[in-house]
Amino acid sequence: MLVVEELTTDYGAVRAVDHVSLEVGAGSITAVLGANGAGKTSLLRTITGLVPATAGRVRIDGENITAMAVEEIVRRGVAHVPEGRGVIVELTVEENLRLGGLWRRAEAARPKEIYALFPRLEERQSQPASRLSGGERQMLSIGRALVARPRVLLLDEPSLGLAPVLVAQIMALVRRLADTLGLAVLLVEQNARSALSIANRGIVLDLGRVVADQEPEALASDERLRHAYLGF
Amino acid sequence: MTKFIDLTLNGVSTGAIYAAVALALVLIWRATRIINFAQGAMLMITTYIASAVINSTGSYWFGFVVALLSGLILGAVIERVLIRRVESAPPLNAVIVALGLYTLLVAVAGMIWGNTPRSFPAAFSIRGYDIGGTRVLFAPNDSFIVLVVIAVALGLALLFRATGLGLQMRAAAFQPEVARLLGVRVGRMFTLGWALAAMAGALAGVLVAPSIFLGPNDFDPILIIGFVAAVVGGLDSPPGAVIGGVGLGLGLSYVSGYEGSALVPLAALVILVFVLMVRPSGLFSSTQGRRV
Numbered sequence: 176m177l178v179v180e181e182l183t184t185d186y187g188a189v190r191a192v193d194h195v196s197l198e199v200g201a202g203s204i205t206a207v208l209g210a211n212g213a214g215k216t217s218l219l220r221t222i223t224g225l226v227p228a229t230a231g232r233v234r235i236d237g238e239n240i241t242a243m244a245v246e247e248i249v250r251r252g253v254a255h256v257p258e259g260r261g262v263i264v265e266l267t268v269e270e271n272l273r274l275g276g277l278w279r280r281a282e283a284a285r286p287k288e289i290y291a292l293f294p295r296l297e298e299r300q301s302q303p304a305s306r307l308s309g310g311e312r313q314m315l316s317i318g319r320a321l322v323a324r325p326r327v328l329l330l331d332e333p334s335l336g337l338a339p340v341l342v343a344q345i346m347a348l349v350r351r352l353a354d355t356l357g358l359a360v361l362l363v364e365q366n367a368r369s370a371l372s373i374a375n376r377g378i379v380l381d382l383g384r385v386v387a388d389q390e391p392e393a394l395a396s397d398e399r400l401r402h403a404y405l406g407f
Numbered sequence: 408m409t410k411f412i413d414l415t416l417n418g419v420s421t422g423a424i425y426a427a428v429a430l431a432l433v434l435i436w437r438a439t440r441i442i443n444f445a446q447g448a449m450l451m452i453t454t455y456i457a458s459a460v461i462n463s464t465g466s467y468w469f470g471f472v473v474a475l476l477s478g479l480i481l482g483a484v485i486e487r488v489l490i491r492r493v494e495s496a497p498p499l500n501a502v503i504v505a506l507g508l509y510t511l512l513v514a515v516a517g518m519i520w521g522n523t524p525r526s527f528p529a530a531f532s533i534r535g536y537d538i539g540g541t542r543v544l545f546a547p548n549d550s551f552i553v554l555v556v557i558a559v560a561l562g563l564a565l566l567f568r569a570t571g572l573g574l575q576m577r578a579a580a581f582q583p584e585v586a587r588l589l590g591v592r593v594g595r596m597f598t599l600g601w602a603l604a605a606m607a608g609a610l611a612g613v614l615v616a617p618s619i620f621l622g623p624n625d626f627d628p629i630l631i632i633g634f635v636a637a638v639v640g641g642l643d644s645p646p647g648a649v650i651g652g653v654g655l656g657l658g659l660s661y662v663s664g665y666e667g668s669a670l671v672p673l674a675a676l677v678i679l680v681f682v683l684m685v686r687p688s689g690l691f692s693s694t695q696g697r698r699v
Binding site: 263265 | 574
């Protein structure tokens with residue numbers, strides 16, 4: 176589904192992503208772990224075209240999307256839930272949801288289908304998104320990404336700033352989405368333990384380079400990796 | 408009392424024109440966070456085009472429609488060709504580009520149509536209505552001005568509030584990057600914002616032209632008052648622009664009627680300073696002031 180080959184991103188003289196390769200299949204979750212500044216967010220931003228790649232390729236179902244504009248990549252079925260959630264606080268909950276599916280016209284999911292996943296959002300549908308709590312904002316931004324019925328879901332730190340019980344709920348939901356919708360999920364997380372609990376594959380980045388690419392169990396039991404990069 | 412009624416009616420009519428100018432500025436500010444200092448020159452050009460069309464075809468309405476369409480096109484072209492290059496640059500770059508464009512358009516208008524002001528026809532009679540034997544300072548043409556500005560304001564409100572296109576334009580204005588991630592073609596939304604703004608400006612141009620003379624620099628006072636109206640209304644709120652425009656029209660009409668028209672520019676600036684002192688973000692702005 177999503178194939179990243181030798182992807183490299185430079186910010187001026189600083190190399191943020193350094194020859195990263197990975198694959199995510201349909202219905203599978205790949206966790207991208209690593210400390211602050213390891214290049215996790217830059218990796219996602221390069222995949223969706225928000226920053227240009229210096230070298231390497233990104234392919235969706237074989238189609239090369241590397242040099243495409245963000246709007247075109249989105250139209251290939253990639254949904255990116257950005258760090259800090261990207262809820263547009265000036266719009267209402269329902270407007271945020273509708274916005275996610277406008278380019279899909281009649282094929283977009285109805286807000287009702289999203290409310291079935293997140294009943295909390297339905298109660299607040301006509302309120303401005305600025306009134307939502309952190310957890311509700313995370314639900315809204317994931318729900319909004321699903322409206323366009325994507326095939327690839329890029330999640331940037333969905334656990335950021337959430338209470339542990341909410342983190343567990345969000346992680347369980349992501350697992351369920353991958354299983355039921357066949358989504359290919361690339362999950363960027365600092366909270367390595369909860370990300371690995373739902374992932375099929377774990378990748379550890381350090382200074383933009385892949386330093387480990389293993390089964391979640393193998394990563395979690397590797398004492399050296401855990402201490403050096405994962406903090407648990 | 409009659410004088411008060413006259414001044415009020417006159418204020419509503421000129422206020423509607425200020426509202427249209429303020430809308431033009433607000434739409435561009437919302438879309439691209441640029442104060443369009445070239446707006447006065449843009450609506451001057453479209454009014455000249457309307458004047459040329461009216462003179463050669465003899466049809467006011469044909470000229471009216473051509474003015475609006477040429478505004479639409481002029482706005483879109485200026486955004487695509489000039490503004491697109493400075494949108495992500497520091498704000499000062501856009502200001503300089505807009506000022507340069509203003510100078511260019513004024514010079515071009517002078518070269519094509521000359522610098523001698525000419526008159527511009529009104530759509531309807533400018534003889535005031537006769538009410539109970541007294542003639543009021545409000546003519547059929549003023550009714551037209553007020554109605555057409557109301558129609559444009561309602562049309563814009565409907566576009567922004569009730570359509571998917573309007574939702575995408577708002578999203579692109581508030582958070583361009585998030586909007587792109589949701590598949591919104593942000594560049595097109597910016598172009599459309601400029602096009603609609605220039606159309607509102609073109610409308611203001613043909614509406615105000617009968618009561619002033621049409622010359623390369625004759626729209627500057629209208630633009631300054633329209634700018635004050637936009638700032639008073641909060642700069643990013645279309646309803647605020649309309650209320651600010653009409654409010655300013657009324658206020659300046661009273662000042663002009665009771666104290667003399669020489670005080671009008673001064674009064675506009677006093678109102679601006681006063682509103683900014685009491686509510687620095689304008690009366691209807693939803694955005695929070697920056698805390699330093």
